[in-house]
Amino acid sequence: MFQLSRQTVGRQRSLYAGSFVALAVGVFMLGLAATTTAATIAYHLPASSTIGVTTLGGPDTPPQHVRIALANADVSGLQTVLSMVGAICGFITVFVIASTFAFAVASRRRELGLLRLIGATPRQLRRMIIGEALVVAFAASVTGAIGAQLATPLLLRRASYTELAPVQLEPASPWVPLAIAVGAGMLVALLGARSAARRAGKVAPIDALREASLEPPRIGPVRIGFGLLFLAGAIVMLSLIRPSSGDGAVPLAMFTPMVIVIALTLLAPLVVPVVGRVWAAPLVAWTHVSGRLARSNVVAAPRRSASLAAPILAISAIAGSMVLSLSFAADSSAAAIRDAVRAPVVVTGSAPVTDAGVKAADAALPTELVRIAAEYAQLEGVEGIDPAVAAQTRDLGVLDGDLRRLTGLTVAVSKEMAGFEHYRVGDEIPVVFLDRTPARLRVVAIVKDAFGVNPSFMIPLDVARKHSPDAQVERTFVLPADGVAPGELVRRIPNAELASDWEAAQSDGLRKGNQFGLVMLLGPAALYSAIAIANTLLMSGLQRRNEFVTSRLLGATDRQLQRMVLWESSLVGAVALTLGGATTLTVGILIRRAMTSGLTDVPLTIPWNILLAIAALCLTLAVGAALAPAAYLLRSVGQSVPSTMRNSRSTPSERAASAS
Structure with missing residues (x-):
């Protein structure tokens, strides 16, 4: 079965190219964080930069002698940032790989039905999909790990002698951190492919006779149950973002969107059609045919639409919540400084x-x-x-x-x-x-x-x-x-x-520091998400050749099909951004309430430019990555449409000229 998986990946290179690139970039990010963290751990502090103390000990822990780094040699800030970058990138990687493998299985429904028709069992299909995931994961993980090792010296040179690492850092032994990154990549691929493999095992032999790529109208009760479980957990976490949480409110505001994204992704086949119909209502009234076709594609294939929306939803919800949280933190700090200083x-x-x-x-x-x-x-x-x-x-x-x-x-x-x-x-x-x-x-x-x-x-x-x-x-x-x-x-x-004036300068300095933190935390994740969005939509577009051929045979023009793809990708992006925006708004309201408790006249600063830039970038990537393969396929489809069909759409004078 593994040999069959390897041959399938080799034959379906275009289908798994997106999964390979997404996982390779994800392992690259994880490997870079791991090797840089290893360099900070391997750094030996000089005795003059540390203080040796003995902890008090407790009922379950004996006293221990530890050495504490002074501020001029403390690299814990870099370790904290790297751990958060790794967590965010790992989280997004799981969803990207899950969505790409889910889409790969959905696009191969007829092929899997043929395998069932000739005697393949559901268990064999599941093993085949898992084997394909392992083949792609191994190649992508090794590629990402090699890239991380090559980029580590450059990152260490940039990080040395900064506020996060005020010392000279040198690369450490790469074997353990890269092995961790490769293992994480393999594990992420298996987690992402597991649900897709289960779905492949449920394909019936009758699907081999289907020409239309229709999806089952329902999702399983297990998925709904886990979706509701994560949604309940998110509600509990949201309830904890309150004034009594203290400094814990900010970590809650940063990690709660991840739980919300998990819940919305699991329930997406139920949520996407509802939100899609709302956004499609004005679109259908304005565009008529192309908008109606786009709405039908989004609503009739909720699993595919959910897979395409997942990376946009993840980055918009996480990035938007972090941007608002840090902006409101700066607002509350400015108000706290103003209220605390009495001297003029x-x-x-x-x-x-x-x-x-x-x-x-x-x-x-x-x-x-x-x-x-x-x-x-x-x-x-x-x-x-x-x-x-x-x-x-x-x-x-x-x-x-x-x-x-x-x-x-x-x-x-x-x-x-x-x-x-x-x-x-x-x-x-x-x-x-x-x-x-x-x-x-x-x-x-x-x-x-x-x-x-x-x-x-x-x-x-x-x-x-x-x-x-x-x-x-x-x-x-x-x-x-x-x-x-x-x-x-x-x-x-x-x-x-x-x-x-001093208070204003302090507030500006804090905002600049927050912007630097956003670049450090969200820069790699945003780059990776952009690649993931483009990959997922490219995969979707390249699998629609038969659909475009049928539409051309029915009389649709290239311009009509391009408009349909434009509105469809815009609808998917709008649905994802709506869910991400709702998450951002909810977290933002709660974190502001928690941070401004007890303060008076707290300014309200919403970084619209950053939030709108995130939304615009996601929509631009979604539309561009959908239109590019559509244009390519339409050119190739135009060459494959029978000449009789082309002649049937020509004018009488053109047919006469052709006959002569």
């Missing part, structure tokens, strides 16, 4: 503020320390403050305890951190300062969250200076003396600006 003037730089018109200058000292927990140790950013001055220049919002007791080895903790670690006033937090001095900081206050203004941990200013003598002040919040206008201080003090 901000001075950047380390120079001390000594102007006579200054009533209070909050020159906080940023530094770091290693916080030790029961099972881990973590580098934390802290700030040394003078609580009496800081309380005048910013809203510290003491929720419990007393900031006046912030003296000696004490610490004030933000509400969010206290909630995560269950800190209470009076608790002691084991830490190690940058000068390798261990200490236990007693919690004397819990303050409100103010991202960008108040860090998660604040210690006395003299303690910060003692243990971090090289630390430099980065910004000073300045409160003018009575009768002194803020604008006058801005003119007199170097590097001073109004707090409103």
